[in-house]
Amino acid sequence: MSPYVSYAVIIFILCSLVYAQVYRASSTTKRINLSSSNEIRNLLDPPTPLAEQLTARATSNARLMRAFSIHSTFVHGDIDTHTTFTKAAVELISRHRLPWTLFADIASNVVDAHLHRLSSVAFDTFISRITLHVVIVGLLQLEPSFYKIDPDDLDVVAGNINRLWTMSKTTTEIPSHMLAEVNVRLHRWLPTYSNPIEFVIPVYETLWRVIAVTVALNHNRSDVRAVFAAFLSQPDSRRYHYIPDGDPSVEVVMQEVLRLYPPTRRISRTYTASDFNLKYLPSFLAQCMTRTITQVADIEALQRDSVWGVDVNDYDPMRHLPQRCGEAQRRTLLAFGAGKLTCVAKTWAPHAAAVIVATILDRVGDGDKTEFEVVAGGGIGGRSGWDGWRIQRVGRGEEIVG
Known part of the structure; x- marks a missing residue:
């Protein structure tokens, strides 16, 4: 190679490196918020291979691996991990393993165990304990002796x-003792799981x-309480979907709660992109000329789209009845995602919550x-914001006893 060619190559590389740095520094579009139905569906159900979708999800969830030391499909992009975890999750929620009548019996025993000596307790503490x-x-256990788990231990884990x-x-500076306090209890309760927090x-x-x-x-609400009371006596799919005359079904109640308060308010996907064709560049140069982009699907905003009417922010289970809920409305309901990575518990979770x-x-x-x-307290909370809400024995006033 002649000296002139060598100099030309060196100059090209140096110029490329300088340009790459300028390109990356000027590429401020790293987070893109999406709120329309088409945009969000394209993000969650793209025409790309499963492996690419898993990687995009895992990259977005890297913070969870750091915080919880989990290694499940939510933080790993390989297909084998996804297949293994999904299969195990489906087996856990199988109606053959756990019929709804048995699940209702378990829930009843757990609630009774916690109410037995209860005087008064913060509402969110009680719900998180029970759940x-x-x-x-x-x-995870199906062992009756575990009805006697200490509420204080449950509070440590949930909190x-x-x-x-x-x-x-x-x-990124997370105290290690917090996860250790969780894991020591989970391993005591679930000794057959290598990393029970993943489930x-x-x-x-x-x-x-x-x-x-x-x-x-x-x-x-007396109408909803009556519907749920009938459901508890027969907690199967037929009763879950049953629509009484003039009253909401259990299903539409859960649909409306999930519409207004989705458990995952935003779903993110992270990937690398470039404005150039990098096919013929050396890998180190190509890497310099790419940027990381995170697209965020605002599920909460989508599900409160104006397509639901002027009362979109009001709680109204009856809006989900067939005569009021058309295709335009149904397309906004993405509390459990869409496409190949739709939550495997999409059908099970609302039913289980209802029980x-x-x-x-x-x-x-x-x-x-x-x-x-x-x-009741001031307003409806989420992960926090339940100030003033509590569960109390009738006539016990303000005393707080866990």
């Missing part, structure tokens, strides 16, 4: 999961806020016919 306890017994989830969004988090995180919101919105809600409403009411009542 986590039912997940441990109903899905630390909540705090770790929140911290993972804002910092606990997806179910618990999906269910507990949905259950909390459903109880909060309906504890003083637990029915059990709670059967024991806890507005103080007229039950021994316990819901005391």
Whole structure:
């Protein structure tokens, strides 16, 4: 190679490196928020191979691997991990393994165990205890002796999961003792699982806020309480979908809760992109001329789209009846995602949440016919924001006893 060619190559490389740095520095579009139905569906159900979709999801969820030391399909992009985890999850929620009548019995026993000595407790603490306890017994253990789990231990696990989830969004400096406190308890309860938190988090995180919101919105509605009472006596699919004359079905109640308060408000996918054809560039140069882009599907905004009418922000289960809910409305309902990575518990989770809600409403009411009542706070919360809400034994006032 002549010296002139060598110089030309060197100059080309140097110029390319300089341009690449300028290109990356000027590429400020790293986060793109999506709120329209077509945009979000294209993000969640793209015409790309499964492996690419898994990688895009895993990259977006890297913070969860750091916070919880999980290695499931949510944070790993390989197909084998996805297949193994999905198969195990489907088996756990199988109706053959866990019929709805058995699940309802478990929920009833858990709720009774926690109400037995209860005087008064914060509403979100009670709901998170019940949900986590039912997940441990109903899905992962199926051992009656575990009805006696110490509420304080449940509070540590639920509270630390909540705090770790929140911290993972804002910092990489996460205290190691918080996860250790969770894992030591989960391993004690679930000794056959190598990393039980990988199965606990997806179910618990999906269910507990949905259950909390459903109880909060309906504890003083006699029509909904009656429908859920009938459902608890026969918690199968037929009763779940059954529409009484003039009253909402259990299904439409859960659909409306999920519409207004989706358990996952935003779904992200992260990938690399470039404005240039990098096919013929050396790999180190190509890498310099790519950028990382995160697209964020705003599920909460989509499900409150104006297509639902002027009362879009109001809680109205009856809007999901067939005569009021057409294709335009149904296309906005993406609480469990879309495409190849749709949540495997899309059908199971609302039904399971409804069973637990029915059990709670059967024991806890507005103080007229039950021994316990819901005391409402200022507004509907989520992961936090439940100030003033509590569950208390009728006539026990402000005393807080876990």
